[in-house]
Amino acid sequence: MRSRAEVDATLRTAKLNPGELLPAVHCLSFGPQGGAGECCLLQLEAGLMNVFFCYFFFFSLVIRGEKDEKAVLCSKDKTYDMKIADTSNTLLFIPGCKTPEELNADEASCNIIHSQIAGFSNNYWELRRCRPKLKKLRKLLMEDPYEGPDSGKDQTSTASRYTTEDLLSLIQASEEEILHQLQVIDACVIEGICFLSQNHHWRRMEGFI
Known part of the structure; x- marks a missing residue:
């Protein structure tokens, strides 16, 4: 010193x-x-x-x-x-x-x-x-889209499935930005798993026509 x-x-x-x-x-x-x-x-x-x-x-x-x-x-x-x-x-x-x-x-x-x-x-x-990097979100959910309760695919599919916590760790965006985007793309959560529900949505619409 x-x-x-x-x-x-x-x-x-x-x-x-x-x-x-x-x-x-x-x-x-x-x-x-x-x-x-x-x-x-x-x-x-x-x-x-x-x-x-x-x-x-x-x-x-x-x-x-x-x-x-x-x-x-x-x-x-x-x-x-x-x-x-x-x-x-x-x-x-x-x-x-x-x-x-x-x-x-x-x-x-x-x-x-x-x-x-x-x-x-x-x-x-x-x-x-920066803008949230959300393109990957749809890509991940498209690996196993939801096709309704009558589809056998949802029970037998071996494709990757993701919970909200999984998406938070994989998507480069804040929690609020990810949750908002899930609503924008009409995703749904079934038994804790996030799915894209677009196909099922159109099937339900056809049922009302």
Whole structure:
């Protein structure tokens, strides 16, 4: 850990005037697990900050996407593209680190503040609001469309069937966006399984003609 004398010597070497700087000095050192890859940074626009803090405490945020898909971040009702942005500066993770405005009077007048670096990174995640990726929803449900109670296919079919929870894990969209789209495409839920009911719908319509 550096002493005040060492800090002053460094300032003189850098030809900096201590009178033009704040008195508090942060001396940084790496903690026992201060390495790269342990944490990820997420950049939020000012308008999204309060929304995401609210979701962090009261709801869940989910990253969705299979190996061949680009990841998206989903809240309960919105979907965001995630892209990695590189930076030429090393970004440090310092738990409890305070800006000059956050220092109280005692801390501001303190000579040395020792802080440990918990991790670092040369990139961060950017979020962009995007449309939900819902084309896959119809494709999955078309693997085993519902054809009515009189069809033997529904009892003998070996095609994939999906619950709502399955669709939430496979479709890159928020829960509300997926549930809304299920209504739009006239899907139905039978014994916990989601089916496309279009063919059966037309059969019922023909029965009334």
